[in-house]
Amino acid sequence: MHEYAGECSKCGKMIFQVNVFLDGVSERGTLLCYECAAKEFKQNEERLKKPQTRRES
Numbered sequence: 001m002h003e004y005a006g007e008c009s010k011c012g013k014m015i016f017q018v019n020v021f022l023d024g025v026s027e028r029g030t031l032l033c034y035e036c037a038a039k040e041f042k043q044n045e046e047r048l049k050k051p052q053t054r055r056e057s
């Protein structure tokens with residue numbers, strides 16, 4: 001089974017579903033290829049790593 005699942009919402013690369021494995025990441029209805037997903041996760045990680053600035057009252 002090799003089904004066209006859609007295209008990456010970032011770069012437009014075609015993403016296929018092969019058996020139970022998706023050739024990308026589907027998150028909240030948005031399809032991303034692994035490359036773009038990796039970039040997204042890296043950005044999120046960096047955002048999480050940043051120390052939160054405490055507002056002093």
Ligand SMILES: [Zn+2]
Nearest residue numbers: 008011033036
């Ligand atoms: Zn992509």
